[in-house]
Amino acid sequence: DTAVSQTPKYLVTQMGNDKSIKCEQNLGHDTMYWYKQDSKKFLKIMFSYNNKELIINETVPNRFSPKSPDKAHLNLHINSLELGDSAVYFCASSPRVGSEAFFGQGTRLTVV
Amino acid sequence: AQSVTQLDSQVPVFEEAPVELRCNYSSSVSVYLFWYVQYPNQGLQLLLKYLSGSTLVESINGFEAEFNKSQTSFHLRKPSVHISDTAEYFCAVSEALGNQGGKLIFGQGTELSVKP
Numbered sequence: 307d308t309a310v311s312q313t314p315k316y317l318v319t320q321m322g323n324d325k326s327i328k329c330e331q332n333l334g335h336d337t338m339y340w341y342k343q344d345s346k347k348f349l350k351i352m353f354s355y356n357n358k359e360l361i362i363n364e365t366v367p368n369r370f371s372p373k374s375p376d377k378a379h380l381n382l383h384i385n386s387l388e389l390g391d392s393a394v395y396f397c398a399s400s401p402r403v404g405s406e407a408f409f410g411q412g413t414r415l416t417v418v
Numbered sequence: 419a420q421s422v423t424q425l426d427s428q429v430p431v432f433e434e435a436p437v438e439l440r441c442n443y444s445s446s447v448s449v450y451l452f453w454y455v456q457y458p459n460q461g462l463q464l465l466l467k468y469l470s471g472s473t474l475v476e477s478i479n480g481f482e483a484e485f486n487k488s489q490t491s492f493h494l495r496k497p498s499v500h501i502s503d504t505a506e507y508f509c510a511v512s513e514a515l516g517n518q519g520g521k522l523i524f525g526q527g528t529e530l531s532v533k534p
Contacts, residue, residue, distance in 0.1 A: 310461075337520055339520075339521070339522075341522075346526075347456075347506060347526075347527045348524070348526060348527070349462075349508065349522075349524040349527075350524075351521040351522065351523075354520060354521055356520075361520075362521055364521070396461060396462065398462075400520055402520070403520030404450060404512045404513060404514060404520040405450065405469070405512075405520070406450075406452055406464050406467050407464075407522055408464065409454075409461040409462040409463070410461055411460060411461040412460070412461050
């Protein structure tokens, strides 16, 4: 059983389109995150949710909108995609705020 | 605010040789420390963590790291590496009290390349 799963694994789309990435965790964790890994493999937090409530929004453009329908899911919707949005997006979850995070396999987004 | 510096972007080493991947952090508060490994086209896997207690922590596959508060370091070591250890390794820190939402601050990564 996959602990943190994301779909899709690969996403190729044109500039200006709107797309969503879904994330689900079956670990029973209260805290979930979205991270972005750029082409140089640098990882940066985007959002953090605890018990479905947003607790971190790390100065991400408002074209990015996370949604947490329940504690097990944290989806990421991106409007008006730009070339610079191309990256690998990782979903993660933690048993408690500040502790270790468990990562999904990532979604490689390519905007053309 | 915390920051993490991984001092080597690439570390080439021969199989069965020892290796050390260096990590330094800065923080004004107590921190938790982590090492993650990323194999090509995969997600990050937790290798080991320091939350409290013994400053020497070990993983199941032979890696160890030592938390040194005075030197603000958390270097990763393995006495004898295998080809299969070839991967990207990330050091990360989070604020122990979780006041910053528990976010992990990552270093730039170190590419470990094990050659036969």
